Every structure is written in C-alpha cells, then in structure tokens.
Amino acid sequence: MSGARAGRAASLVVAGDVVRALAVASVVVGTWRAGLVACALFLLVLGGTLVPRAIGAPAGLDVAYCSTLLFAAWSAQLEWYAAVDWLDLAVHAVATGLVAVMALLALVRWRVVAEPAAAPDRIVLVTGLGATAAVLWEVGEWAGHTFLDPRIYVGYADTIGDLAAGLVGSVVAAVVLARRS
Numbered sequence: 001m002s003g004a005r006a007g008r009a010a011s012l013v014v015a016g017d018v019v020r021a022l023a024v025a026s027v028v029v030g031t032w033r034a035g036l037v038a039c040a041l042f043l044l045v046l047g048g049t050l051v052p053r054a055i056g057a058p059a060g061l062d063v064a065y066c067s068t069l070l071f072a073a074w075s076a077q078l079e080w081y082a083a084v085d086w087l088d089l090a091v092h093a094v095a096t097g098l099v100a101v102m103a104l105l106a107l108v109r110w111r112v113v114a115e116p117a118a119a120p121d122r123i124v125l126v127t128g129l130g131a132t133a134a135v136l137w138e139v140g141e142w143a144g145h146t147f148l149d150p151r152i153y154v155g156y157a158d159t160i161g162d163l164a165a166g167l168v169g170s171v172v173a174a175v176v177l178a179r180r181s
Contacts, residue, residue: 012063016066017053019063019070020046022070023070026042026045026070026073027043030077037144040148041073045070045072049065049070051102055106061098061101061102065099065102069095072095075087075091089162092134092161093165093166093168096165097174099133101174103129103133122181123175129170130166130169131166131167131170134170138159138162138163142159
C-alpha cells in the first residue's frame with residue numbers, strides 16, 4: 001500500500017471512530033432532548049456502529065454505514081422526514097443497502113456463510129439480507145408506534161414505500177458489491 005493510500009485509510013479509520021463518538025454523544029443529547037424513545041433509538045444506532053469495528057470492515061464502508069445510521073436517527077428526531085418528502089425513501093434505500101452489505105460481511109467473518117465466489121451469489125445474498133432488514137425495520141417502526149410513541153409514523157403507503165426503497169437499495173448495493181469484488 002502506498003504512503004498516500006495508507007494515510008487515506010488511516011484517516012477513514014479515525015473518521016469511523018469519530019462517528020462512533022458522535023453516536024455516544026447522540027445517546028446523551030437525544031435522551032436529554034427527547035426522552036426514552038430517543039435513548040432507545042440512539043442506543044440501537046450506537047450498537048450498530050460498533051459492528052464494523054468488531055468485524056474489521058473496510059474503513060470506507062465503516063464510515064458510510066455508521067454515518068448513514070446516525071443521519072437516519074437524527075432525521076427522525078429532528079422531523080426532517082416530515083419536512084422533506086423524499087428523504088424517508090432515500091434513507092431507507094441507502095441505509096438498507098449498507099446494512100445488507102455489512103450483514104453479509106459479518107456473516108462471512110463469523111463463518112456463518114462462505115465468502116460467495118460468484119457475483120450472482122453475492123447479489124442474491126445481499127438482496128435477501130436487505131429485504132430481511134427492510135422487513136425488520138418496518139416491524140420495528142410498527143412496534144415503536146404501537147408500544148412506545150404514536151408519533152412514529154406508520155401507514156400502509158409509508159410501509160410499502162419503505163419496503164420498496166429498501167429492496168431497491170439492497171439490489172443497487174448488491175450490484176455495486178458484485179462489480180467491485
């Protein structure tokens with residue numbers, strides 16, 4: 001690895017750790033600002049941001065994944081989804097795609113699945129993991145709305161749109177991963 005390339009990689013590692021530190025701060029600020037529901041949301045995000053470090057994910061993927069999770073949570077807390085019509089779908093697409101890639105990497109690192117050698121196998125696995133993540137995300141939104149805070153927006157059109165965006169994001173992430181591998 002060249003010196004410049006190693007420097008960029010080290011900078012990205014530091015950037016990922018900065019995002020993790022922001023996730024810790026978000027637990028405190030979110031709890032102070034909005035209470036226990038925000039605390040639960042930011043603890044979930046904080047847990048998610050620890051995954052890339054634990055599995056040794058590539059630094060660029062780490063930063064993109066962690067930043068997206070943190071942005072998604074703050075977008076909900078600051079009600080940006082209500083203010084910007086397309087933002088919810090964009091975040092569902094990007095976040096679900098990144099979650100699917102990170103899930104595949106984790107499953108490979110934990111030896112749950114073998115490293116898929118063929119591009120079609122990677123596409124199928126990432127798309128399936130993303131579809132599963134999209135469904136779990138929507139179940140989480142429903143549970144949050146039903147049991148924690150009725151202000152968490154759910155509805156048929158929102159759920160279907162979020163699922164579709166998550167699936168599209170997973171397919172795009174799968175194709176990008178397959179082409180890069």
